[in-house]
Structure formats: C-alpha cells, structure tokens
Amino acid sequence: MSYAIDAELLPWVDMMPQVTLTDYDSLLAARAGQSELREVLATYEPVNPVDIRDTAVPGPSDAPDVPVRIYTPANRQGVVPGLLYIHGGGFVLGDLDMFQAHVLRLVDELGVVIVSVDYRLAPEHPFPAPVEDCYAALQWFAAKAGELGVDPERIGVAGESAGGGLAAGVALLARDRGGPALCFQFLGIPELDDRLDTPSMREYVDTPLWNRPNAIYSWTAYLGTEPGGDDVSPYAAPARATDLTGLPPAFVTTCQFDPLRDEGIEYARRLAHAGVHAELRHYPGTFHGSSFVTSAAITRRMFADELEGMRRGLRISTDG
Secondary structure, X not given: OOOOOOOOXXXXXXXXXXXXXXXXXXXXXXXXXXXXXXXHOOOOOOOOOEEEEEEEEOOOXXXXXEEEEEEEEOOOOOOEEEEEXXXXXXXXXXXXXXXXXXXXXXXXXXXXXXXXXXOOOOOOOOOOHHHHHHHHHHHHHHHOHHHHOEEEEEEEEEEEOHHHHXXXXXXXXXXXXXXXXXXXXXXXXXXXXXXXXXXXXXXXXOOOOOOHHHHHHHHHHHHXXXXXXXXXXXXXXXXXXXXXXXXXXXXXXXXXXXOOHHHHHHHHHHHHHOOXXXXXXXXXXXXXXXXXOOOOHHHHHHHHHHHHHHHHXXXXXXXX
C-alpha cells in the first residue's frame, strides 16, 4: 500500500532500520540492531543540569529487583511532580538508553523527577512480568516520594507504544489494588488490544517500523499464547477492561498510519464515556515511531502537545 506520509517525514522512511518480527531468531536480530536505531536518534543536551542515577528497586513477589533510572532536576526548589516512564518496544524490544533523550527533555522542560523502568521483556518474561515490574516500580516511587523530593499527590505514569499499554495496565492495577494514587496517565500511541481486529490493525500490514505482522508476534510473545483468546487479562490488554471508571485523567496520542491507531482512539473514547477526563490528539501523515524524526514540524507539534498535556495532568504552573 502507499501512504500519504508527511512530506518532512517521507525522506526518513527508507533510513529507518527495518523491524521484522516473525519468530525468536528475528527478534534476536532486531535486538542486535537496536544500536543501529540509536545511531539515527537525536541526542539531547539539557539546558538545566539533570542528575541521573541507576539503581534497582524491589520487584514483584518472588521476582528479581527491577532496574530503574532516576532523573532529577539538579536545581529544583521544593517538591516537584513525579512521572513513572515506561519505554516502548512491542513488549520485546527497547531499553532505557533508547528513550533517554526523550526522558531527559521531559525532565528539562517540565522540572519533574522521572523514574524510567527497565522492565523484563517477553518472550523470556511474558505477562504478567513486564506490567508487574512497572507496578512494583510505581509502589517504590510512591513510597520514596519524600526522599526523591516528589509531591506524592502529583505522581503520573507515562509510556509510548507498548509502554503506553503498560502505563494503562499500571493505572488499572493501581485503581484495583487501592493505590498508589495516580494523578495522570499519558498513553502515547499505545498498544492496548490483543484482538487485532480494528480497521487500522487489519489493513496496515506494511507501514513503517510497526505493522500487523509485528503486532501479531508482539502479542504472542507477551501473552505466551495466541492473541485474541477468551481469557486475556485486562492488565495485559487494557482494551479488554470492561470498567474504566475511576481511572486518572488521560492524554492519548495516535498516528495516522499506525496499526495501533484505532485502538488508541477507541480507548480514549471509552475513557471519556466512563467519566474520565480524557484528551485525544491524532496526528495526520505520521506513522508509528515517526516522532524519532525530531526536526519535522509535526513532531515538534506532537512534543509541544505532550508537554502541555503533562503540565496540566501533573498540575505544573506555567509560571514555575
């Protein structure tokens, strides 16, 4: 198929590393190629000093500790909001380094403390390991809010792609387990529905970076079984949750030529129908991962919207 991709993004399509996930060998090849993707990603030098440290926090019951990376504005005064950040990668790829430039910019622009989670990946660690790792990191974050200089009333969760799906799962777990309380959830181009039956998921079989075949492998690896079954947990596939009431305010983004487009739109619609303050932003001419092209006007607009949504969700005053 041909796609009306934004003119500024189009020259980058052929430069992007091709991700083809069909079996475990192809996944290992994709993991080995992550360094190639890092080479095309823009770096970011913060204007304001940011302290960065790696540590490990207690994991879920009978599971290993969870590695996290903590980003703290060095010049902060008083307590600030906190954000648990969950990286993308289809549940099977990605790491802290790949998304560090984006996280650094969020800390720099917003002045918040971010804890970025290096959760276990599928298929070696299928559901519930990844989402439980993220929830364990949230529990630690909330418990250590005072030590980290974070306002415990202003902790949010954010993620993109599979990270967006995991963020939605963490929000559901926090609601159903009685905390920690979240004030906000940012779901960027989220991977939410293992049933793979929306129009965008059925039709977008060859879109850049992410497509239906990759999504099929992603969900199979994450669930440890064929996707679309009758007994899939809503904490794995939040689109399956029948009750979305009582969840924190949400900011959801979608890209036009992304197989995940329709499930993100539908989740935002259902959140709004459940009485949740939900904001949806859809970006024409974009594809899954096109935000890696940071110089494009559409990407700059996406990031500006993300910042503004996070300022509102984390209740950050514009005058600092």
